[in-house]
Amino acid sequence: MTEPSQTEAEELRREAPELDPEMLARREAALRHVRKFGDPVLKSRAAEVESFDDGLRTEIERMGLLMDDAFGVGLAANQVGLLRRFFVYRVSDDGPLQALVNPVIEWSSDDEETFDEGCLSLPQVVVEVTRPAQLRVSAQDPFGGPVKLEAEGLEARVIQHELDHLNGVLIIDRTTRGQRREAMRSLRELGSGF
Ligand code: ZN
Numbered sequence: 001m002t003e004p005s006q007t008e009a010e011e012l013r014r015e016a017p018e019l020d021p022e023m024l025a026r027r028e029a030a031l032r033h034v035r036k037f038g039d040p041v042l043k044s045r046a047a048e049v050e051s052f053d054d055g056l057r058t059e060i061e062r063m064g065l066l067m068d069d070a071f072g073v074g075l076a077a078n079q080v081g082l083l084r085r086f087f088v089y090r091v092s093d094d095g096p097l098q099a100l101v102n103p104v105i106e107w108s109s110d111d112e113e114t115f116d117e118g119c120l121s122l123p124q125v126v127v128e129v130t131r132p133a134q135l136r137v138s139a140q141d142p143f144g145g146p147v148k149l150e151a152e153g154l155e156a157r158v159i160q161h162e163l164d165h166l167n168g169v170l171i172i173d174r175t176t177r178g179q180r181r182e183a184m185r186s187l188r189e190l191g192s193g194f
Contacts, residue, residue, distance in 0.1 A: 030069035034079050034120045037170070037187055042121055046076075046083045046166040049101050052144035056086070056101070060142050063088045064097040072120050074158040076165030079121050087162035091155045100147065103139035103163055108132035117161060117171045123190055125183040127175035131160050 019027065035041055049056060059082065067075040067088055074089035086101040114130040134152040137159060141147050151159055161171070172180045 026069045027071060030066045031120065031123075033066055034070065034075070035081055037122050037125075039081075039121075041078050041081050041083060042165070042170060043168045044078065044083055045168050046078055046085045049084050049086055049140075052101070052140070052142065056084075057142045060086065060088060060099045064090070064099070070120055073154070074162045075120065076162045078165045078168070085166050087165065089155075089158045089162060091158060099142050100137070100139040100159070100162075101142060101144075103137055103159070103166075105135050105160070105163065106138050106148075107136040108160075109134040113157075115157065117157070119161070119171050121165075122170065122172065122183070122187065124186055125172065127171050127179040127183055129157075129161075129171050129174045131157055131174075135159065 059077070059080075063075050063077070063080060066080065067073075067090065073091060074087060076087040077084045085103070086099060087103070088097055088099045090097050109132045111133045112130050113133045114128050116126045117129045118126045133156060134150070135156050136148070136150050139147040139149075164170070164174070172183050175183070
């Protein structure tokens with residue numbers, strides 16, 4: 001078994017620190033719970049969350065732990081096989097875990113930025129994605145309360161990446177044709193069985 005590269009442990013651009021064997025084992029275990037490219041759940045649109053019960057909050061907490069173990073910045077419900085509209089993210093190591101349920105982009109800037117993105121569901125793929133630089137989002141919190149937020153920089157990028165997941169859209173759908181072709185080749189070489 002080959003050692004995972006750094007990009008494999010990223011969702012977006014968070015650098016994985018030097019990992020001791022225990023952290024590495026935890027990361028690999030976490031990544032095994034993340035659905036990978038080829039799984040139809042990643043190409044499906046997730047449904048609105050209607051009941052804000054303990055089950056939802058438990059799932060959010062579980063996804064937060066999984067994301068941290070995997071050294072991810074964000075994780076959408078589709079990625080753990082749940083077709084429901086919510087995701088978690090944490091843009092800095094000591095920042096709070098954010099969970100947005102039924103998120104909607106109310107406004108995004110004409111101003112765009114292009115950055116490399118990776119995805120926990122697309123091992124070893126890093127492609128350039130151009131996205132609006134700022135946005136306003138409305139959503140609900142895990143108890144169903146209203147959330148309004150403005151985001152820019154990495155946070156705006158993570159929110160758009162995760163919201164794409166809820167709509168069945170992946171980074172390879174958002175990059176150039178050339179980078180998509182290269183990404184598909186490297187995914188095929190990994191032999192994920194698709
Ligand atoms: Zn992703």
